Amino acid sequence: xxxxxxxxxxxxxxxxxxxxxxxxxxxxxxxxxxxxxxxxxxxxxxxxxxxxxxxxxxxxxxxxxxxxxxxxxxxxxxxxxxxxxxxxxxxxxxxxxxxxxxxxxxxxxx
Amino acid sequence: xxxxxxxxxxxxxxxxxxxxxxxxxxxxxxxxxxxxxxxxxxxxxxxxxxxxxxxxxxxxxxxxxxxxxxxxxxxxxxxxxxxxxxxxxxxxxxxxxxxxxxxxxxxxxx
Numbered sequence: 001x002x003x004x005x006x007x008x009x010x011x012x013x014x015x016x017x018x019x020x021x022x023x024x025x026x027x028x029x030x031x032x033x034x035x036x037x038x039x040x041x042x043x044x045x046x047x048x049x050x051x052x053x054x055x056x057x058x059x060x061x062x063x064x065x066x067x068x069x070x071x072x073x074x075x076x077x078x079x080x081x082x083x084x085x086x087x088x089x090x091x092x093x094x095x096x097x098x099x100x101x102x103x104x105x106x107x108x109x110x
Numbered sequence: 111x112x113x114x115x116x117x118x119x120x121x122x123x124x125x126x127x128x129x130x131x132x133x134x135x136x137x138x139x140x141x142x143x144x145x146x147x148x149x150x151x152x153x154x155x156x157x158x159x160x161x162x163x164x165x166x167x168x169x170x171x172x173x174x175x176x177x178x179x180x181x182x183x184x185x186x187x188x189x190x191x192x193x194x195x196x197x198x199x200x201x202x203x204x205x206x207x208x209x210x211x212x213x214x215x216x217x218x219x220x
Binding site for chain 1: 164165178185190191
């Protein structure tokens with residue numbers, strides 16, 4: 001088990017390799033509550049967090065937003081009554097970078 | 111032109127009639143930047159607001175959240191770098207109530 005949730009994002013350039021194959025499977029084992037979704041050919045990490053109401057969902061959205069700003073890497077945050085769905089991917093490479101797994105693990109730690 | 115954005119939501123019960131037909135067309139003229147989306151047979155009002163970065167998108171999300179809490183009627187808020195997509199509909203009637211048009215108009219006023 002690595003300490004993915006203690007890692008920092010590294011600078012990501014357009015040509016950086018996507019995470020796939022065995023590396024993808026190994027990293028997914030580190031964040032077992034997340035799933036991989038493919039949308040318009042772009043792989044994304046996604047997890048839905050449940051909350052008892054809207055206000056507490058929005059507080060979590062703000063916390064994830066703060067984390068995102070601190071790392072300069074931003075997810076899609078879908079806030080509804082009772083849930084927040086967090087989606088991480090890397091626009092520059094139209095897919096998954098190690099940074100996305102780091103951010104998923106750090107989102108879990110919030 | 112009514113003052114939709116000055117109206118308050120009324121209590122909505124399960125059997126309340128959905129907005130449709132001519133009433134729907136008339137109300138849509140009051141909120142010209144919104145579109146009607148149908149998802150799994152449920153009509154929803156949707157608008158994407160553009161922002162220059164993530165932080166300002168999140169500030170808007172919080173403002174809409176505050177409005178939602180004040181009226182006890184809650185949208186889906188999808189926050190991304192550069193945009194917030196706001197979606198209003200009424201769970202109880204699985205469709206659009208006049209309240210949703212009021213909330214859309216009030217969202218525009220933020």
